[in-house]
Amino acid sequence: MLDHPKNESSSTDRAGKERISPPKQQQPEPGLDAEMTPLADHGESSYEGRGRLEGKRALITGGDSGIGAAVAIAFAREGADVALAHLPVEDRDAENIESVLENAGVQVHRFPGDLRDRGYRDGLVDEAAAALGGLDILVNNAGKQISVESLDELPDSQVEATFDVNIFAMFALSRAALKVIGQGGSIINTTSIQAFEPSAHLMDYAATKAAISNFTKALAEQAAPRGIRVNAVAPGPIWTPLQPSEGQPIEALPKFGHDTWLGRAGQPVEVAPAYVFLASDEASYVVGSTVHVNGGKNQP
Ligand code: NAD
Numbered sequence: 001m002l003d004h005p006k007n008e009s010s011s012t013d014r015a016g017k018e019r020i021s022p023p024k025q026q027q028p029e030p031g032l033d034a035e036m037t038p039l040a041d042h043g044e045s046s047y048e049g050r051g052r053l054e055g056k057r058a059l060i061t062g063g064d065s066g067i068g069a070a071v072a073i074a075f076a077r078e079g080a081d082v083a084l085a086h087l088p089v090e091d092r093d094a095e096n097i098e099s100v101l102e103n104a105g106v107q108v109h110r111f112p113g114d115l116r117d118r119g120y121r122d123g124l125v126d127e128a129a130a131a132l133g134g135l136d137i138l139v140n141n142a143g144k145q146i147s148v149e150s151l152d153e154l155p156d157s158q159v160e161a162t163f164d165v166n167i168f169a170m171f172a173l174s175r176a177a178l179k180v181i182g183q184g185g186s187i188i189n190t191t192s193i194q195a196f197e198p199s200a201h202l203m204d205y206a207a208t209k210a211a212i213s214n215f216t217k218a219l220a221e222q223a224a225p226r227g228i229r230v231n232a233v234a235p236g237p238i239w240t241p242l243q244p245s246e247g248q249p250i251e252a253l254p255k256f257g258h259d260t261w262l263g264r265a266g267q268p269v270e271v272a273p274a275y276v277f278l279a280s281d282e283a284s285y286v287v288g289s290t291v292h293v294n295g296g297k298n299q300p
């Protein structure tokens with residue numbers, strides 16, 4: 001294996017991209033983007049659209065912050081109308097992203113609610129489709145990650161909640177989406193490097209991500225004859241509110257992502273183009289695939 005020396009004192013990686021070392025910090029789960037130090041980059045000032053999603057309508061879960069917010073900004077700047085789903089406690093982040101999307105001149109709708117609430121979950125896709133006048137893209141991105149050192153301390157209630165939000169909700173949302181998304185549409189699921197390389201302290205989370213990767217392939221085969229493409233994105237360590245809100249041990253934050261081949265964590269804006277590609281007609285022959293965006297890690 002190659003040695004990848006990391007210069008811990010450098011503020012950039014070898015490609016000149018900023019390398020962050022977040023101070024130790026903690027927020028209650030699910031965490032707010034607005035409370036992160038440093039703030040994450042969702043592409044607010046950098047993402048340039050090229051009309052690649054003109055006329056499409058997308059529902060993005062967890063679209064208030066992190067990867068979902070960056071995907072929302074990219075989709076809007078590519079010309080898509082967007083519905084954002086998020087937890088009600090994240091209104092502050094969601095309003096901020098909403099105003100960035102409005103500036104792109106597209107339709108924006110917000111659907112605050114808890115995906116563990118069956119009433120909300122079962123109605124979300126239809127409500128979003130009604131507001132947008134139809135649906136072409138579902139991004140199953142909402143996720144819950146709580147670090148627990150040992151299985152002895154991992155309660156069943158957490159295991160159930162993590163599975164409920166991360167994978168059980170995907171079954172319900174995808175079932176509803178297959179009824180409203182037409183030919184040429186797509187579903188994109190957020191899996192993780194954790195699906196393939198689990199961290200011991202993220203046992204329940206990593207197991208849901210392995211399930212998502214598997215689910216993506218089976219759903220892709222079912223949906224393909226309907227002309228709907230299903231794919232996944234597998235991010236590596238990305239600086240989002242998931243991490244400082246119990247997603248990592250606090251002491252691990254300053255070196256978060258420093259073990260990748262690039263020696264740094266990624267920013268949400270660096271993940272969004274993979275979703276744009278998979279959602280666009282350019283990916284017309286890409287089905288059941290996973291795009292890995294992880295700064296360099298051994299991957300399948
Ligand atoms: P994030 O905290 O910004 O996004 C997660 C979102 O999930 C929250 O904003 C919230 O709106 C939503 N959510 C959580 N519980 C919910 C519930 N009960 N009901 C409704 N919505 C709920 O963090 P992120 O890192 O951008 O996470 C987005 C996705 O990316 C997740 O699926 C996560 O597992 C995945 N991911 C993240 C990383 C990373 O390093 N940040 C790496 C791989 C995969």
Ligand code: MG
Binds near residue numbers: 064066
């Ligand atoms: Mg959030």
